[in-house]
Amino acid sequence: MRPEEQQFVERWSAILATEGLPPVAGRLWAWLLVCDPEEQTAEQLAEAIGASRGAISGAVRMLEPSGLIVRIHRRGDRKEYWRTSEDAVIHSIQAKQRANRPSLAALDSVIGALGDRPPESLARLRQTQRLYQALDDMFPALIAQFAADRAPRKD
16 A cells, blocks of 8 residues: 555544544545555455454445445456445435434424524524534435536537
8 A cells, every 4th residue: 555545544534433434444445445456355455454354344344235335246256356336425425414314303303392482592503403404405415416427428
C-alpha cells in the first residue's frame, strides 16, 4: 500500500468510526475504494489493511448486507473476491438518512408533548427540528442527483 493510500485508509476509517463503523470494517471499505485491482481476496484484504482473516470475515459480514461491498465469484476459481459496490455511496447516504430519522422523531415527539408552552420557549426545538427535517428532505434529492450524474450519457 502506498503512503497516500495508507493515509486515506486510516483517515476514512476514523471518519466512519465516528458514525459507528468498527475500524477494521472502515479500513476494509476504504481500501476497496482505492485498491488496484479493484477485486481482492480475503487474504489480499488482510495483508493490505493489516488485519486477521477473522477480522476480515467479521467486517465482510457487516459491510456486505449494508450494500457497501459485494462478493464476486470467478468461473473456475474457488476463491471469493470482494469489491466496493457501485451503489456504495448511495447506500452510505441512505444509512445517514436512517440515522437522522430517530433525532427527527424525537424532536417531533417533544414538540408535540410540549406544544402548550409559549412559542418562544419552543423556538430552539422548532429550529433544530427544521434543520433535521431539511436534511431528511434533501437525502432523496441528493441520491437522485448522484444517480443521474452517474448514468451513462447518450450525447
